[in-house]
Amino acid sequence: xxxLFRSEEMTLCQLFLQSEAAYACVSELGELGLVQFRDxxxxxxxxxxxxxxxxxxxxxxxRKLRYLEKEIKKDGIPMLDTGENPEAPQPREMIDLEATxxxxxxxxxxxxxxxxxxKRNFLELTELKQILRKTQVFFDEHEGGVNPTESMTRALxxxxxxxxxxxxxxxQLGLPEKTYETEEFFPCFVAGVILRERIPAFERMLWRAxxxxxxxxxxxxxxxxxxxxTVRMKKFFKFDYVYICFRATLYPCPEAxxxxxxxxxxxxxxxxxxxxVLGQTQDHRHRVLVAAAKNIKNWFVKVRKIKAIYHTLNLFxxxxxxxxxxxxxxxxxxxxxxxxxxxxxxxxxxxxxxPPILNRMETCEDPPTYNHTNKFTAxxxxxxxxxxxxxxxxxxxxxxxxITFPFLFAIxxxxxxxxxxxTLFGMWMILKEKPLAAKKIDSEIWNIxxxxxxxxxxxxxxxxYTGLMYNDIFSKSFNIxxxxxxxxxxxxxxxxxxxxxxxxxxxDYSGSPYTxxxxxxxxxxxxxxxxxxxxxxxxxxxxxxxxMLFGVILSLFNHMYFKNKINIICEFIPQLIFLCFxxxxxxxxxxxxxxxxxxxxxxxxxxYSPHCAPSILISFINMVLFKExxxxxxxxxxxxSGEMGIERFLVxxxxxxxxxxxxxxxxxxxxxxKKMNYVVSHEQMNAATENGDAxxxxxNNAIHRAEGGHGSHAEEDLSEMFIHxxxxxxxxxxxxxxxxxxxxxxxxxxxxxxxxxEVLWQMILSKGLKVEGFEGGxxxxxxxxxxATLTIAILVLMEGLSAFLHTLRLHWVEFQSKFYSGTGHGFxxxxxxxxxxxxxxxADE
Amino acid sequence: MGTAxxxxxxxxxxxxxxxxxxxxxxxGPNRGIIQVILILTAATCWLFWLCCYLAQLNPLIGPRxxxxxxLLMAREWGNEIK
Numbered sequence: 001x002x003x004l005f006r007s008e009e010m011t012l013c014q015l016f017l018q019s020e021a022a023y024a025c026v027s028e029l030g031e032l033g034l035v036q037f038r039d040x041x042x043x044x045x046x047x048x049x050x051x052x053x054x055x056x057x058x059x060x061x062x063r064k065l066r067y068l069e070k071e072i073k074k075d076g077i078p079m080l081d082t083g084e085n086p087e088a089p090q091p092r093e094m095i096d097l098e099a100t101x102x103x104x105x106x107x108x109x110x111x112x113x114x115x116x117x118x119k120r121n122f123l124e125l126t127e128l129k130q131i132l133r134k135t136q137v138f139f140d141e142h143e144g145g146v147n148p149t150e151s152m153t154r155a156l157x158x159x160x161x162x163x164x165x166x167x168x169x170x171x172q173l174g175l176p177e178k179t180y181e182t183e184e185f186f187p188c189f190v191a192g193v194i195l196r197e198r199i200p201a202f203e204r205m206l207w208r209a210x211x212x213x214x215x216x217x218x219x220x221x222x223x224x225x226x227x228x229x230t231v232r233m234k235k236f237f238k239f240d241y242v243y244i245c246f247r248a249t250l251y252p253c254p255e256a257x258x259x260x261x262x263x264x265x266x267x268x269x270x271x272x273x274x275x276x277v278l279g280q281t282q283d284h285r286h287r288v289l290v291a292a293a294k295n296i297k298n299w300f301v302k303v304r305k306i307k308a309i310y311h312t313l314n315l316f317x318x319x320x321x322x323x324x325x326x327x328x329x330x331x332x333x334x335x336x337x338x339x340x341x342x343x344x345x346x347x348x349x350x351x352x353x354x355p356p357i358l359n360r361m362e363t364c365e366d367p368p369t370y371n372h373t374n375k376f377t378a379x380x381x382x383x384x385x386x387x388x389x390x391x392x393x394x395x396x397x398x399x400x401x402x403i404t405f406p407f408l409f410a411i412x413x414x415x416x417x418x419x420x421x422x423t424l425f426g427m428w429m430i431l432k433e434k435p436l437a438a439k440k441i442d443s444e445i446w447n448i449x450x451x452x453x454x455x456x457x458x459x460x461x462x463x464x465y466t467g468l469m470y471n472d473i474f475s476k477s478f479n480i481x482x483x484x485x486x487x488x489x490x491x492x493x494x495x496x497x498x499x500x501x502x503x504x505x506x507x508d509y510s511g512s513p514y515t516x517x518x519x520x521x522x523x524x525x526x527x528x529x530x531x532x533x534x535x536x537x538x539x540x541x542x543x544x545x546x547x548m549l550f551g552v553i554l555s556l557f558n559h560m561y562f563k564n565k566i567n568i569i570c571e572f573i574p575q576l577i578f579l580c581f582x583x584x585x586x587x588x589x590x591x592x593x594x595x596x597x598x599x600x601x602x603x604x605x606x607x608y609s610p611h612c613a614p615s616i617l618i619s620f621i622n623m624v625l626f627k628e629x630x631x632x633x634x635x636x637x638x639x640x641s642g643e644m645g646i647e648r649f650l651v652x653x654x655x656x657x658x659x660x661x662x663x664x665x666x667x668x669x670x671x672x673x674k675k676m677n678y679v680v681s682h683e684q685m686n687a688a689t690e691n692g693d694a695x696x697x698x699x700n701n702a703i704h705r706a707e708g709g710h711g712s713h714a715e716e717d718l719s720e721m722f723i724h725x726x727x728x729x730x731x732x733x734x735x736x737x738x739x740x741x742x743x744x745x746x747x748x749x750x751x752x753x754x755x756x757x758e759v760l761w762q763m764i765l766s767k768g769l770k771v772e773g774f775e776g777g778x779x780x781x782x783x784x785x786x787x788a789t790l791t792i793a794i795l796v797l798m799e800g801l802s803a804f805l806h807t808l809r810l811h812w813v814e815f816q817s818k819f820y821s822g823t824g825h826g827f828x829x830x831x832x833x834x835x836x837x838x839x840x841x842x843a844d845e
Numbered sequence: 846m847g848t849a850x851x852x853x854x855x856x857x858x859x860x861x862x863x864x865x866x867x868x869x870x871x872x873g874p875n876r877g878i879i880q881v882i883l884i885l886t887a888a889t890c891w892l893f894w895l896c897c898y899l900a901q902l903n904p905l906i907g908p909r910x911x912x913x914x915x916l917l918m919a920r921e922w923g924n925e926i927k
Contacts, residue, residue, distance in 0.1 A: 479922070485908060521918070525908030543889075
């Protein structure tokens with residue numbers, strides 16, 4: 001196990017695997033998840049590889065499993081997910097699996113087909129039953145009249161009366177059939193079922209087609225009928241003559257009552273039979289699916305593992321003798337032991353006698369970057385990786401980010417109350433980690449929160465610390481240690497003055513500051529913002545400069561590790577001097593100002609009084625521009641004696657650092673190259689004189705040509721280096737200024753946060769507290785809920801998000817630009833775990 | 846002297862966290878990480894406290910309070926108005 005400070009040392013290995021043992025070995029390596037295989041046949045088409053057939057079989061199995069899963073989901077049978085992780089089965093077991101799936105699929109398909117046929121049958125019979133029942137009413141009316149006209153009239157009348165009564169709107173129509181020429185003609189009846197929404201169109205069509213000679217009577221079938229594919233409400237209708245088919249199902253409808261009764265009986269018995277059969281079919285299907293549901297997750301894992309193994313085997317090269325597979329892979333050096341063990345296990349399992357061979361190879365390629373993370377550090381590593389994956393063996397900022405990230409966040413989010421809410425949320429997620437992770441909630445937002453639970457927890461904890469320091473608890477202060485400010489006035493003064501400013505030079509101020517954090521008196525005061533701005537701006541710059549300085553110092557470790565002496569001398573040292581002599585000096589001035597100047601009424605100490613205290617920003621600007629400070633009466637121009645000389649010295653040295661950064665390295669490289677060239681040409685001269693005259697021209701030419709090529713290449717390199725160094729220097733010098741200013745966002749956001757929470761208190765909650773009597777309770781109940789919602793939504797969530805993003809920027813840009821190149825590529829080991837995870841994720845989507 | 850005591854207390858406290866505790870971190874794969882966490886926590890928290898303390902050590906301005914706040918301060922934080 002390596003530490004997180006640098007990525008793991010990697011090595012390229014060659015792996016010789018016995019053909020029989022290859023499968024088992026790769027399976028073991030997949031369980032281990034520490035090996036990244038390289039594709040050795042990149043020019044071979046995916047369809048021409050060795051194990052294409054097996055991969056295809058796996059795909060087929062997966063398809064069958066998906067079909068099964070779909071059917072199981074349709075029936076709502078719970079799938080047993082024991083979370084167990086079965087090993088990849090032996091290749092010979094694949095056939096068994098295939099047979100099982102084949103059988104299951106066929107069985108299921110057959111059952112489904114049968115069920116569908118039965119259902120259709122059932123539907124037809126049900127419709128017929130309904131028709132018989134509905135027509136009964138019509139026929140009952142019909143048989144009463146001898147005269148068809150009379151019956152028709154009656155029918156019409158009844159229709160009218162029904163319509164008048166507003167009953168159900170069912171219509172009965174009789175149609176004299178034209179082909180019936182006999183006087184004793186009886187209308188011909190047809191009955192059927194049609195979709196409800198088609199009725200109006202159907203009616204119109206019938207009317208037109210029969211030129212009005214149609215009676216249509218419709219009745220609704222109240223019970224919904226289950227179509228094998230869809231479930232729809234159907235309508236019952238009955239008509240005499242039809243030319244067009246509106247996808248209506250027609251049913252025979254005997255006219256004689258006895259026939260009808262008989263038919264109805266027959267239909268009933270058939271329906272009953274069908275119901276039994278249908279029930280049995282459903283039972284069978286259910287049994288099959290329940291049995292499958294127990295194993296389906298297991299099967300999925302197995303099939304996906306087999307597929308992954310064959311995919312990997314496809315990356316391998318075949319040895320000439322066809323008895324051996326050759327693989328190339330990246331391996332962490334520290335884990336070679338584990339890999340050897342896994343390979344041995346694999347060989348034993350496959351029963352092969354020849355052990356696999358793992359050879360380390362020399363390579364000039366950039367190895368992949370691999371950081372061992374655990375569940376705590378993974379989230380921080382993810383923050384870094386989303387900027388850029390570290391170059392191989394470069395300093396990894398993640399371990400420092402664990403603290404600096406939540407801390408800078410907390411400077412902006414400083415409120416102990418909001419911090420407490422955040423801590424509790426983070427703690428809840430951490431304590432309930434296992435059950436929450438097992439739930440596999442799909443919501444993306446939840447997953448972001450859950451993935452960052454340790455970050456959230458730490459951010460909350462640090463916010464509580466900074467909140468106590470700012471003495472902000474939901475915008476109110478605690479007075480734990482006793483304020484160091486006191487009111488020393490007579491009653492008369494208070495009644496005269498509306499406002500009063502406490503004087504720090506008198507007994508109003510006890511002389512020693514509040515022990516922990518800001519004095520609670522500031523929360524009550526009118527000039528709180530003035531005081532807090534001065535304080536918060538200073539700490540933003542102080543922490544910013546230290547943060548950047550830390551980044552520059554980390555670059556030293558990078559240079560030292562890569563034995564890059566020239567970078568230490570030509571980059572690190574001038575960078576450090578530049579930053580320290582200008583910006584660290586400014587920080588020093590801040591501390592001097594805090595310590596030197598104090599409120600006093602004593603005339604002899606006037607040079608240290610508040611009105612002589614210089615603005616640090618102005619004096620810093622004056623220092624850089626070599627300007628004399630403006631003279632104020634009774635004050636010293638400088639904070640300490642000799643300040644001007646020291647400042648001039650610091651600025652000049654810092655300015656010298658700029659050309660130092662810009663030119664030193666390219667010039668050094670150029671001179672080195674010249675020296676090399678000189679040596680080469682000298683040797684050449686010597687060689688020429690040693691050899692005979694005859695050979696000289698040829699020899700000379702050859703070398704000359706070679707050297708010429710080399711020379712132009714070097715020149716290009718050199719100009720590139722100048723440009724690169726120029727950009728780097730400008731970036732650093734300008735960056736120091738703009739980055740320092742950029743840290744002022746710490747002040748700005750913390751000010752905004754404090755102001756927002758104060759507004760929320762004054763505009764909402766304090767209003768609720770002012771209502772008296774028992775209505776006050778109700779008002780407070782409502783107002784508190786509004787206040788609480790807004791606090792969570794705006795102050796904790798939105799402000800939290802914005803502070804998070806600003807912190808991210810401060811780390812990515814201001815901190816990491818000092819030492820981090822982030823141009824590596826990640827280590828993607830062949831691991832069943834990640835493969836299965838991604839497979840289930842895509843399946844869920 | 847009153848000003849020095851909190852300084853000593855907090856310096857010793859955070860110094861203990863940042864310098865003392867890293868030595869007693871149990872051996873294991875995460876030892877380095879835990880040490881870095883402790884050191885950085887102590888350094889940042891101490892500096893933050895120090896800045897806050899120093900900013901108030903020699904106040905250049907006093908708080909401006911309205912009548913209401915003054916009366917309350919006098920009653921709650923001692924020094925009753927005569």
